[in-house]
Amino acid sequence: MTAEPPLLALPLHAAAPTGAPAARSFTTQLPGDPRALYLSRVWVRRIVTVLCWRGDVLRAVEAVTRLVDNGVRHGIPSSVPPPEQQLTLSIATDDTGSLIIDVADLNPAFPDFEAAVSGERGCGLWQVASLGARVTRFLPHEGRGKTVRAVLAPGPVGL
Structure with a gap:
């Protein structure tokens, strides 16, 4: 059985403000392979519970x-x-x-980001946006790579 990623209480990445400062945050490292999908689903269910987020947990997991x-x-x-x-x-x-979700990777490039969010190029980020998330990206002040951020408001998704 695969072990869960560690639960770390660390500051959220300090770029691309959401309009309000982070009240509480948790960070974990995930392997850069398909195991990350299972590990992230298990981890996020636990974290949204710990944070007492008043939104749809399944929407956050997705x-x-x-x-x-x-x-x-x-x-x-x-x-x-x-x-x-x-x-x-x-x-x-x-x-x-609001729930702030940051996924930082090692590749600073993201060609056609806006097209990806609108569904013109791929469907992953479009699906995140269709869940009611505001999707952005930014480069870190230190280090390499980029961070893709999704912000979900609490409560049901307005259709």
């Missing part, structure tokens, strides 16, 4: 799964040696009650 899948598929350059192939998943709530 958003995390799509972001992690994109990170595994497109965010690990082939030049990165296997021991260094990993993603960083951070989950936080802000003062408005």
Whole structure:
């Protein structure tokens, strides 16, 4: 059986503000391979419970799964040696009650990001946006790679 990723209480990545500061956040490292999907689903269920997020847990799990899948598929350059192939998943709530999901990978490039979010190029980020998330990306101040962020408001998705 695969062990769960560690539960770390660390500051959320400090870029791309959501409009309100993060109230509480947790971060974990995930392998840069398909195991990350299972591990992220288990981990996010636990974290949204710990954070007492007042939103749809299944919606949060689906958003995390799509972001992690994109990170595994497109965010690990082939030049990165296997021991260094990993993603960083951070989950936080802000003062408005929104859930902030960050998935950081090792590839700074993201051609046609807006087209991906609108569904013109692939469907992963479009599916995250269709869950009611505001999807953005940014480059970290330190280090390499990029972070894709999804912000989910609490409560049901408005149709």
